[in-house]
Amino acid sequence: MDKLRNEGTDSFFQAVLTLQTVDECYDFFEDVCTVKEIQSIAQRFVVAKMLREKHIYSEIVRETGASTATISRVNRSLSYGSDGYRLVFDRLEQK
Secondary structure, eight states: OTTTOSHHHHHHHHHHHTOOSHHHHHHHHHHHSOHHHHHHHHHHHHHHHHHHTTOOHHHHHHHHOOOHHHHHHHHHHHHHSOSHHHHHHHHHHHO
């Protein structure tokens, strides 16, 4: 995480935290990212959700189009990462 943390990244995350609606997120991320970048991030999120729900790789590949390498990387993040996915999924489940 130390490699990622800097003033610019902090400012970017503070900006993200000001967004209040899904439409605002669409507007902001459409300006900041390419369509492919947004699709890739969204795909990883869906993969993480499916892994958390105990779906098997072949089903995830079929439903998301993600490569097995992407699924493995997301799975590593779920198992050994900073628990960001867990935090978000737990909060979404509370809503």
